[in-house]
Amino acid sequence: MSQPPTTRRRVDPRAERAARTVLAGSRPRLLRQPAANAVVNERRRDPRAVHEAALVQRQPRPRYDWTRDTASAGTPSAAGVFVAAVPAIPLQVIAEPAYLVLAMLDRPGGEVSEHDRQVIAAARLLADGGSDGGGSGNGGGAVVTVSTGSGEALAEAGSDRHVALPDGWADDYVPERRAAATLALMTALSPRHVLFPDSADGGDVARRVAATAGERLFAGVQGLGPDRATRQSAGGSRETGHRPTTLMTVAADAFAPLDGVRHEARPLDLATPLVAGEEILPRLGGARRLAVDPDALSLSETDFILSAGNGVTDWRSFAELGEALGATRAGSRVVCDAGHLPRDRQVGASGTVVGARCYLAFGIAGAPQHLQGITGVRHVIAVNTDLHAEMIKRADLSIVADAQAVMPALIRLIRERRHA
Amino acid sequence: MPDAAMPDAAMIDWAMLDVAVLLSIGRHPVSGRARRAATDAQALEMALALRPRRLTAIHAGPVADGEALRAYLGMGLERLTLLVLPEGGDPVEPLVAHLRRLAPSLILTGRQAEDGEGSGMLPYLIARGLDAAVVPDVVRIGPADAPDTKPGSANLVQALPRGQRRALIVTGPFVATIHPSAPPARPSAFGPARRGVIEPVAAQAAADLFLSDCEHRPWRPKPKLMRVKRGGSALDRLKAATESKSGKGQLLVNPTAEAGALAIYDSLVEQGILP
Ligand SMILES: Cc1cc2nc3c(=O)[nH]c(=O)nc-3n(C[C@H](O)[C@H](O)[C@H](O)COP(=O)(O)OP(=O)(O)OC[C@H]3O[C@@H](n4cnc5c(N)ncnc54)[C@H](O)[C@@H]3O)c2cc1C
Numbered sequence: 001m002s003q004p005p006t007t008r009r010r011v012d013p014r015a016e017r018a019a020r021t022v023l024a025g026s027r028p029r030l031l032r033q034p035a036a037n038a039v040v041n042e043r044r045r046d047p048r049a050v051h052e053a054a055l056v057q058r059q060p061r062p063r064y065d066w067t068r069d070t071a072s073a074g075t076p077s078a079a080g081v082f083v084a085a086v087p088a089i090p091l092q093v094i095a096e097p098a099y100l101v102l103a104m105l106d107r108p109g110g111e112v113s114e115h116d117r118q119v120i121a122a123a124r125l126l127a128d129g130g131s132d133g134g135g136s137g138n139g140g141g142a143v144v145t146v147s148t149g150s151g152e153a154l155a156e157a158g159s160d161r162h163v164a165l166p167d168g169w170a171d172d173y174v175p176e177r178r179a180a181a182t183l184a185l186m187t188a189l190s191p192r193h194v195l196f197p198d199s200a201d202g203g204d205v206a207r208r209v210a211a212t213a214g215e216r217l218f219a220g221v222q223g224l225g226p227d228r229a230t231r232q233s234a235g236g237s238r239e240t241g242h243r244p245t246t247l248m249t250v251a252a253d254a255f256a257p258l259d260g261v262r263h264e265a266r267p268l269d270l271a272t273p274l275v276a277g278e279e280i281l282p283r284l285g286g287a288r289r290l291a292v293d294p295d296a297l298s299l300s301e302t303d304f305i306l307s308a309g310n311g312v313t314d315w316r317s318f319a320e321l322g323e324a325l326g327a328t329r330a331g332s333r334v335v336c337d338a339g340h341l342p343r344d345r346q347v348g349a350s351g352t353v354v355g356a357r358c359y360l361a362f363g364i365a366g367a368p369q370h371l372q373g374i375t376g377v378r379h380v381i382a383v384n385t386d387l388h389a390e391m392i393k394r395a396d397l398s399i400v401a402d403a404q405a406v407m408p409a410l411i412r413l414i415r416e417r418r419h420a
Numbered sequence: 421m422p423d424a425a426m427p428d429a430a431m432i433d434w435a436m437l438d439v440a441v442l443l444s445i446g447r448h449p450v451s452g453r454a455r456r457a458a459t460d461a462q463a464l465e466m467a468l469a470l471r472p473r474r475l476t477a478i479h480a481g482p483v484a485d486g487e488a489l490r491a492y493l494g495m496g497l498e499r500l501t502l503l504v505l506p507e508g509g510d511p512v513e514p515l516v517a518h519l520r521r522l523a524p525s526l527i528l529t530g531r532q533a534e535d536g537e538g539s540g541m542l543p544y545l546i547a548r549g550l551d552a553a554v555v556p557d558v559v560r561i562g563p564a565d566a567p568d569t570k571p572g573s574a575n576l577v578q579a580l581p582r583g584q585r586r587a588l589i590v591t592g593p594f595v596a597t598i599h600p601s602a603p604p605a606r607p608s609a610f611g612p613a614r615r616g617v618i619e620p621v622a623a624q625a626a627a628d629l630f631l632s633d634c635e636h637r638p639w640r641p642k643p644k645l646m647r648v649k650r651g652g653s654a655l656d657r658l659k660a661a662t663e664s665k666s667g668k669g670q671l672l673v674n675p676t677a678e679a680g681a682l683a684i685y686d687s688l689v690e691q692g693i694l695p
Contacts, residue, residue, distance in 0.1 A: 056653060065653040109692075173586065200581055203540070204556045211544035216630050219539040222642065232639055235447050235534040242634045253645045283553035286589035290577065297583040304693050325694070358693050360684065379691050380669075381684055387673060396669035397687045399680040409681035414694075417685070 010046060089262040094127075094160050097142030100191040101127045103159070104182060105147035106202045110170060112153050115197045115250075117257035120145060120157045122224050122250045123195050124258060127160075129226035141192065144268065146185060155265035158258040162265045166274055173287040175201070177277040179208035184276030186213070191246075198249035206249045218242060220251040294328040299345065299352040302328040304360075307347055309370075310334040311363020311384060317407040318362070324414045330354070332364050348373035362403040366391030437472040440524040442515065442542070443479045443500070445488045446534035454488035459530030461605035463598040464495055466561060467528050468606075476501060476522055480511035480625075486618055493616025494608030502620045508632070509625030512542060516549030518623070526574070527595040531557070537631060540597075547595040555590055557599040 020031040057063040103123040105116040120143060127141030142160035145151060148170040151162025165181060182205065186194060196206035198220045210217035222239075223230040229248060233240040294302060306327035308318050312335070322329040329345060336346040347354055349369040359377040364370060366382075366389055374380065374394075382395035383403050392398040399406065441464050446457030467475055479489055480503035489500055503514050519527065527550075532540040547554040560577035573591040579599040580586055672683055688694040 056655065063655060065655065067653060173588075200557060207541055207544040208554070210541060211548040217539055217541055219541070233538050233636070234536060235449055235538060237447075237449075237452070237639055239637050239639045240537070240634045241637075242630075254642075256645055283591055283594070284555060284588055285591075286587070288587050290585040290587050292583060292585055301581075301583040303582055325688075358688065358691050360688075379687075381687055383680065383684075392671070397683060398669060398671045399675065399683060400671070400673045401675060401677065401680045405677035406680045406684070409677035410684055413678070413681045413685050 089156075089260055091262050091264065092160075093264055094140075094142045097127075097160070098140035099127075099142075100161075100189050101141055101143050102182075102185065102189070102191040102194040103143055103145045104178075104194065104196045104202065104205065105145055105154075106197055106199055107147045107149060107170070108201075110149055112157060113197075114257065115199055115202075115252050116147075117157045118253070118255045119195050119197045119202075119250045120154065120159055121255045121258045122221065123193070124158045125224050125255070126193050126195075126226065126244060143263070144189065144191065145265070146182070146273070151265040151267055155263055156258075156261070158261050158263050159265040160263050161268045163268050163270055163273065165277075169277070173201075174280075174282045174284065175204050175208060176280050176282045176284065178205045179212065180280045181273035181277040182209045183212060184272040185270070188270060188272045193244055194247050196247075196249045198251050203249050206247060210247050213247070215247045216245055218245045218248045221248050222251050222254045224250075224255070294326055295322070297328055299328065299330055299347065299354050302354075303357045304328065305330050305347070305354060305356045305358070307331055307359060307361045307364060308335050308340070309362065309364030311365075311403050312340075312407075314404045314407060315340055317404070317411065321407050321411050324411050325360075327360065328356075332367075332370050361391055361395070362407065364391050365389050366394055437470065438474045438522075438524045438526070439467045439470060439472040440476045440478060440519060440522060440527045441467045442527065442529040442546075443477055443489065443492050444530065444533050444535070445479070445481065445485055449534075454485050456488065456491040456605075456608065457530050457534045458605075459532075459598050459600055459602075461492065461495070462600070462602045463528040463530055464492055464497065465603060465605040466558075466598060468496060469603070470526075470561065472526075474524075476524065478503065478515065478518065480505055480515050480518075480623070482507050482509075483620060486620075489618060490613040490616065491608045493618070494610065494613030495606055496609075496612060497616060499617040499619055502618050503623040504620050505623055505625040506627075508627055510628040511625065512545045512549070514623035514625050515542075516546055518621070519546065519550055523593075525593045526561070527552070527593075529595065529597050531597045531599065543595045543597050550593070550595075553590050553592060553594040555588065555594055555596045558596040559585070559599050559602040561596065 017030070022029045022031060051064070054064040054066050055062060056065045101123045103119050105119065106113060107116060123143045127143050143158060144161040144163060145154050145159040146163045146165065148165045148167055150164060151159055154162055163185065169177065182194065194209070196202040203219070206217060206219070218229055218231060220231050221229050222232055224244065227243060228241055229244040230239050230241045232238070294304070299305065304325070304327045306322045306325055307330045309332040312318055318329070329341065330347045331341040331345055333346055333348060333351065335341050336343050336351070346352065347370065349372045351373060353373050353376070355376045357377070358379045358381070359374050360381045362383045364382065364384065365386070371390065371394060380395040381397045382391040383399045383401060383406050384392055385400065385402055386392070387400050392400065443460045443464065444457050446455045446460065447453070448455050464477065477492060477497055477500045479500065483502065483504045486502055489502065493500060501518070503511070503518060505511060505514060527546065529543045532538050533542070544554055555576055555578065557579045558576050559579045562575045573589050574594070576588045576590060576596065578586045578588055579601050670683070672680060675683070685694065
């Protein structure tokens, strides 16, 4: 059944009769012959066409996806080839917002973090459920995100407007400047709510703003509705509820980030935050990052892990490589059992679940217990002699080679580049 | 610190060292018993280690649960000022008034109270009241070592997420909140805890209207946030839920060691891990 079946022309007697009717005289007359192009009734349903449109896969067995809209139908997928349905997400425009909800984002290292997305999701709850409108998607409020960098990446996170702070602010740590910019924005836009992530930096700026503005901060919001916000108090043993206040910080992992929405993220050109921020005379200054010993960090904290498995025998090179890369050393269970690394350096289900950005694995087979420990890692590089190892499948860059040869070569390369 | 060695010259120079520590009463997360609050004890530890010319320890609150404060005295503190407030009184105003009279160059506090509202606002409000700077999450305090800095400025080290550290210079008096990864507090000894003196000082405090406006109930754990991908077809969701994420990556089969090393190096540079 590789050809779509030819369908008979569907007869719609009512439409045909309507087409033959002439209303010119005193009473309606029917023509003998049907009009040349009989109108197609839009409301008639053609079950075969609907089936055809919902078919996403023909082999090995037919699969239907009934959520696909019939508008995008008419292009049946090629037989046997899976074609993912990509429904276009409709753009939500809030042209005349009744009120504004400000979301002050961290964007550590220029990227929109998971916590930032959660803050926007919380802001959407307040914007969409407001008392001025009602109904989902258009409660009357608009979410204004404020961060360094452009707002393009924030459209899919649910931002209606975006205020870009100067790019130079991203790198240096001057919380007083950010607080002044926020206060200036609050005067310029008079938002109904201002939300911050309850992170180290976001929570700090929020408290500075609250202290200067004399507003009450509702810190670490865990639950949010249009007329009630809740947070943990008394060391986490009590829940405190109140009407949503003007200033709130949003706890991490309390709200699911939005998915499948598209908003405008239209840039707002405002000079006020910049001016206010530059006017301030900061009392904190000379901020610089300090070098930390990577091996002193716990595995769950570190950003870059160099990991060894049973395929590593040259432990001197492994230690040297860790030093050259500035990576935290870790290993699989076999390695820790054998005593090559201490127990707290074990990655996996019975060790540590790591959240590093980059994981460089030498001679690890990739047992399920080990892979469970690295599910959250963004970039995995694996070196293994076995082409069919699970680790090779998981990795973003896989190198089928002897670990004992690659490690010294990598050390040499790093030293060369450093001196060059 | 009665019999400590003389502090070195740089230490005395720096900021004339007049330190105030704000101590709250903590609550054990499991038993609910009153105890010394963890980061407040670390703040006191840091204050003692600085060997200041004058060290003032202050607690503001109702006199009823003053006994838990003796755990701080057991760390080697001789006296502690207790600003006696009525039940439910806002401690910020009396603390600001008291500190204004003392005018310390450095105020140390914990990060967040273990009991009560626990919003972490107090250090900021006090800094606002005294017109001082605030530095959050401090793990080390020392005199400024750069020669070009103004007198009265201090070098701080701040803890960042993911175990990172940041050095800072602060000018003028400041309020510092202590991060849990600061040096651990020394244990509290029983004898000094009994001998230490708690000096009650009567203070006026307004009731906190916002807190009485809130509703309180016991906290019930919420379901953990699952990162499920919504939308897409049923097939997509099934795949997202069942398949482990496999990197659709590059594969190099049997390259020379140098070629493999170069590929790894380039990939690390691309990820921003290596410069
Ligand atoms: C209840 C339970 C809990 C467990 N929890 C954990 C856990 O938390 N963490 C964990 O890691 N394991 C855990 N394990 C163990 C796990 O099942 C595996 O046994 C273990 O992860 C295997 O470690 P490995 O990949 O280093 O060694 P192996 O399975 O021996 O794999 C070695 C790999 O190195 C490759 N290799 C060999 N020589 C070279 C060379 N010269 N160059 C490059 N590659 C080479 C081989 O091809 C092979 O793929 C657990 C097991 C159980 C039963």
